C-alpha cells in the first residue's frame with residue numbers, strides 16, 4: 217500500500233466497497249469532455265486535466281481521509297463544439313441521466329460523500345442539476361468542484377487571459393505542457409483574440425461569459441474554435457497551476473469528509489416523511 221489511502225473503485229470487490237462505506241469514504245468522480253481544443257491540444261485535454269488534478273490532489277489528501285476514485289465520465293456536454301471534428305458528446309438528457317445514475321450507484325453502495333471534479337465549462341449546468349437531483353433523493357453531500365471556478369494563483373496569468381482565454385488558451389495549454397507534454401503541438405500555439413476580447417475592448421457589459429453572458433458556439437468566439445493566448449503557456453506555469461488547483465481540491469476532499477451529514481437530517485418530504493431511501 218502507498219502512504220495515502222485512496223483507491224480506484226473498479227479495483228475493489230463488493231467487500232472492499234462495503235469496507236470503504238463503513239469508513240465513510242469520500243467518492244471522487246472526474247468529469248470531462250472529449251472535444252476539439254484547436255490544433256495545438258488533443259481532444260483529451262479536459263480528461264487529461266481532470267485526471268491529472270485528481271491524481272495530484274490525492275497525493276495531498278491527509279492519510280486518515282479514505283477516498284475512492286470512480287472511473288471518469290470522459291464524455292460530457294459539448295454541443296458548442298459540434299461543428300469541429302472529433303468532438304464526442306452526450307445529449308443533455310443522456311448526460312444528466314448518466315450522472316444521476318452513477319451517483320445513485322454510489323449512494324446505494326453506502327457512500328454519502330461524492331465530489332464531482334469537473335474540468336469542462338460546458339458541464340457546469342449538468343453538474344448543478346445532477347448534484348441537486350442526487351441530494352433531493354439521498355441524504356448525501358454532493359460537491360460541485362469545477363476547478364476553473366477556483367480562484368487562480370495570484371499573478372499567474374493576466375486578468376484579461378483569465379477572463380477571455382476560455383478555450384485552449386494559456387491555462388489549459390500550460391497544464392497540458394506539465395501533465396502530457398507529448399500531446400501538445402507547441403508549433404501550433406497562437407495568441408487568439410476572440411469575440412469576448414472585442415466586446416470588452418468596446419466597453420460592453422454584454423459578452424460570451426461574465427455576469428450576463430450569452431450562449432455561444434465555439435466558432436462564435438473565433439473561427440479556430442479556440443480563444444486565448446497559448447503562447448503564454450509553459451510547463452513551469454502548468455506545474456504551478458496543477459499544484460495550486462490540486463491543493464484546493466485536496467482541501468475540499470478533506471472538508472467533504474469532515475462535513476456533518478446530520479445537517480441534512482431536517483430534509484423531509486411534503487408529508488413530513490424523511491426522503492432518505
Ligand SMILES: [Zn+2]
Nearest residue numbers: 261262384388
Ligand atoms: Zn477544455
